[in-house]
Amino acid sequence: MAVELDFLTTDPEEMELVSRYWAMNEYGEFLMPLKDLVPFKEIKQPAQLTKFVRTLCLAYDMNDICKCGKPHRASGRSGVSKSQRQSHRPCEACLEQQLLEKQAKEAADRAELEAKLAPHVEWMNSRSLAYRDLADDSVLLLQALYASVGPRLWEGRFTHDDCSDLSPYNSGQFASRLYRAGVLGDDPEAAWQGTYYLSEGEVRIRLEYAKLFLPPDVELGSGEEAFSLLIDRDFKNSEALSKLWLDYACDDVIRYLMDQCELHNQFIEPDALVKIQDTIRHGLHTYSVSQLWFIVWKVVRDAAALSRRSYYSQERATATIATKIRKQLEFADQTGELRDTWSRPPAHIVGTLGIVLNELFGIDERSRGESVLYMFAQMGKQQEANSDAHELAVAFMRDTLDLDTPLQALEAFAELIRSGLTTEDALVKAVQRNPEHFTS
Incomplete structure (x- = not known):
């Protein structure tokens, strides 16, 4: 017998039933059909017999050996191996040991x-x-x-x-x-x-x-x-603000791209998405988010039409999106024409970052990239100019006090202001007129 039994009952009739249930010939075939083993006491149907037998004994499949050398439990006839083999699954003892080691x-x-x-x-x-x-x-x-x-x-x-x-x-x-x-x-x-x-x-x-x-x-x-x-921050770092706006605007375009791809059952691979993001970011240096939405709408629709051709697969068609966006941007650069009336879809949020950008700087999806970046660049230049004027004023006042000529210096400065000069220009003139007295 390929099955070794460990009886859980001492009832002779039940032990005989178990032995007949598990009896096998040399070819691993069971000798007794289940229908010939019933009825037995209250058991009337063959389907109930296997469950009942499991309560009477522990059966070990001697053809299914764990790496540790112990046989696996057999829950029923269907799980018994007909030939000798070493199992890759652990026996109950090994499984319990593995669980303890894992927990430790x-x-x-x-x-x-x-x-x-x-x-x-x-x-x-x-x-x-x-x-x-x-x-x-x-x-x-x-x-x-x-x-x-x-x-x-x-x-x-x-x-x-x-x-x-x-x-x-x-x-x-x-x-x-x-x-x-x-x-x-x-x-x-x-x-x-x-x-x-x-x-x-x-x-x-x-x-x-x-x-x-x-x-x-x-x-x-x-x-x-x-x-x-x-x-209450007074923003002045044009480079940091420009980069943040580009990140946000690119995110805004990518959301639209993903919506369009989902609409046309297009799936963009991660590597291709990185390339598309680079292309969109480059385009945003010139064009608005709305204009990039139009390009996205056009190229995804074209890719979807391409995928329906017999010689194009869905994957190959989707892979053309990055190149098609680049082509559309090149065409817009050459002609100076790009539709800018594309609207934000109802489910496509602006996001709180977009709201803050709009409240602080008046930027929205129709703001052209070249205008946004120019505005931030001018903020940086204005800050530099303010810093220069501050340093010039400090030097003017310090040297005037050092020379003990505050009244004369202020009268000269007032005269320059009355002549129509700005405060900064008047400071520069005052220093230029008295190079031996004032330092810039």
Whole structure:
């Protein structure tokens, strides 16, 4: 017999039934059909017999051997092997041992993770920021984030999902941007299990699941008063603001692209999407989001039509989208014509970042990229000019006081103003007239 029995009953009739049920010939064929084993006591149907036999014995398949050398349990006739083999699945004893080893390793990993997270937890609990010193793009993003999650920004904790209305498509990239810039902190004690893990002995974080928060200001702590420092910001970093707007505008176009692809059953591979994003970002240096929407609408429709041709597959047709967008941009550059009346679909949100950009700078989906970038560039130049004028005024006043000629200097300066010069030009003239007295 290829099955070894361990009886759980001492009833002779039941033991005989079990032996007849499992009886096999040398070819591994069962000798007794199930229909010939019933009725037996209350058992009337063959379907009930196997379940009853399992309560009377433990059957071990001697042809199905675990790596440890022990046979596997057989639950019924259908699971018995007809020839000798070594199984790749563990027996019950091995499975229990593996489970114990797995639990021990998980416990050790948790202990190691908690030990390595402890300094991080302590640091996050004590962190603070100088709100006045935060970069312009970070401040603008925090304003948009506040519009998305409210006072939870500093009072509670939030995740990427909580601020999904930050931008039209991939809001998480902007929350992650703040975290990587050191503006947002994370709270391991509030995080879901699995957010933090060990890799090569180092702690890693799944940022999309992390519980994030805005650390307090070094002077005013947390609250509405402290956050007001970020509301009244005088923006001046043209490069940072330009990059942030391009990131947002590209996100706005990609959302429209994904909607159109879904409409036409097109799937864009991740590598192809990166190429498309680069192309769209380049186009946004000149054109508006609305104009790029028109291009997207046209090329996705063309790709969908192409996929219906006998010599084109869906994948090949979709792969042409990046090149088609580039071609449309080149054509627009040559002709100077590109439709700009495309409207935002009802389900396609602006996002709180888009609202803040509109409130602060009057930017929307119809703002041409060249105009937006020029506006930011002029802001930077104005700031440089203001800085130069400030330094010139400081030098004028310092040297005037040092020479003890304040009245004469002020009269000369007033005369220049009356002649129609601006304040800055009057300062320059005053210094030029008295190079031996004033330094620029």
